[in-house]
Amino acid sequence: MNSPKLIDPRLELICAARHFYQQGWMVGTSGNLSVRLPDHSFWITASGQCKGELELGDFVRIYPNGTACPEGSRRVEKPSPDVKPSAETAIHQVLYALFPEATSCYHVHSVEANLVSRFVKGDTLPLPPLEMLKGLGVWEENPDCAMSIFDNHLQVSCIVDEIKERFRTIPPQLSALLIRDHGVTIWAPSAKTARNYIELVEYIFRYMVAARGVGVWGVGEERD
Numbered sequence: 197m198n199s200p201k202l203i204d205p206r207l208e209l210i211c212a213a214r215h216f217y218q219q220g221w222m223v224g225t226s227g228n229l230s231v232r233l234p235d236h237s238f239w240i241t242a243s244g245q246c247k248g249e250l251e252l253g254d255f256v257r258i259y260p261n262g263t264a265c266p267e268g269s270r271r272v273e274k275p276s277p278d279v280k281p282s283a284e285t286a287i288h289q290v291l292y293a294l295f296p297e298a299t300s301c302y303h304v305h306s307v308e309a310n311l312v313s314r315f316v317k318g319d320t321l322p323l324p325p326l327e328m329l330k331g332l333g334v335w336e337e338n339p340d341c342a343m344s345i346f347d348n349h350l351q352v353s354c355i356v357d358e359i360k361e362r363f364r365t366i367p368p369q370l371s372a373l374l375i376r377d378h379g380v381t382i383w384a385p386s387a388k389t390a391r392n393y394i395e396l397v398e399y400i401f402r403y404m405v406a407a408r409g410v411g412v413w414g415v416g417e418e419r420d
């Protein structure tokens with residue numbers, strides 16, 4: 197009997213990135229995707245690559261000690277010395293550390309995510325009680341649900357510190373966070389779920405922007 201073929205997990209990231217790029221959520225090299233392997237290392241997109249045309253050589257494997265395996269060592273997982281891991285690798289790392297069940301972490305930049313991140317000044321964005329929330333694991337009637345927002349900082353380590361501090365004390369309602377004027381990041385137990393989560397949060401953001409445009413009351417406003 198033939199043993200099942202092992203599929204390279206980078207292929208799923210390549211397909212997901214192309215799809216998100218086509219939606220306009222990963223334009224101009226924006227965004228980054230990663231997948232965690234059973235040995236707790238993870239593949240992440242290389243920095244500054246066009247996300248619509250990734251190839252297997254456009255990924256860096258990060259090991260649990262936080263370093264990429266250097267060129268010349270026995271396990272060469274960095275295709276060439278000039279290929280650098282995503283500038284936001286540390287965000288993926290902290291999310292994998294905080295949420296051990298996560299095996300995929302996706303980050304995209306959409307216009308709508310940036311708009312809704314300005315709907316509130318505080319650090320949570322109330323979400324409308326849409327049916328779509330069920331896809332994000334919220335199975336309640338008329339749910340009172342909010343997404344965590346973090347300020348954007350030039351130093352990614354500042355964003356990471358804030359995520360660590362807040363989520364250690366207040367676990368998020370959703371497997372998603374929004375960085376203001378930047379984009380959304382989700383984490384999930386599988387690549388399929390991760391792709392769904394991105395589509396769902398982006399749908400919700402689109403709805404919120406559209407609802408504001410037609411004057412639907414209360415959408416994205418802070419509650420008392």
Ligand SMILES: CSCCC(=O)C(=O)COP(=O)(O)O
Nearest residue numbers: 226227228243244245282283
């Ligand atoms: C033009 S996007 C600016 C950087 C960023 O926010 C991003 O998501 C992409 O960075 P990377 O290093 O992963 O290419």
Ligand SMILES: [Zn+2]
Nearest residue numbers: 227284303379
């Ligand atoms: Zn980004």
